[in-house]
Amino acid sequence: MIQADTIVHFYYDLETTHDYENSIRSYLKALTGPVTTEEIISIAPPFMSRSGLTSRVVVKFKVLMEERQSCKHLDDYVGTIFPTVKKNISGELISTQNLAISFVRSRENHQQKKINWEELYHHWNE
Numbered sequence: 001m002i003q004a005d006t007i008v009h010f011y012y013d014l015e016t017t018h019d020y021e022n023s024i025r026s027y028l029k030a031l032t033g034p035v036t037t038e039e040i041i042s043i044a045p046p047f048m049s050r051s052g053l054t055s056r057v058v059v060k061f062k063v064l065m066e067e068r069q070s071c072k073h074l075d076d077y078v079g080t081i082f083p084t085v086k087k088n089i090s091g092e093l094i095s096t097q098n099l100a101i102s103f104v105r106s107r108e109n110h111q112q113k114k115i116n117w118e119e120l121y122h123h124w125n126e
Contacts, residue, residue, distance in 0.1 A: 009094040
């Protein structure tokens with residue numbers, strides 16, 4: 001798995017101005033899957049847009065992506081973060097600012113080789 005920490009700017013459509021901050025916060029906290037909320041940075045007051053009542057939201061997300069054969073280096077995943085976020089949030093995505101990208105591998109997937117210390121000791125001391 002690949003994990004990216006990114007700051008996301010997007011427009012979130014609202015039904016009403018009443019308690020809009022709490023409805024956006026509950027939406028962000030409920031996100032699961034490849035995109036999860038790390039920190040809510042800002043929620044702007046609602047305004048009228050072409051699609052109706054909208055608020056601009058800035059959030060720090062953790063994005064998990066599957067490893068791809070076509071990507072040889074971590075830098076190769078930069079272009080996949082925006083589409084992954086866009087596919088997994090509701091609202092109009094404006095931009096992503098990538099902070100960090102790293103490999104995430106569970107310990108279950110790695111078999112640790114057991115070391116026979118006695119054999120190693122004799123190998124180096126003979």
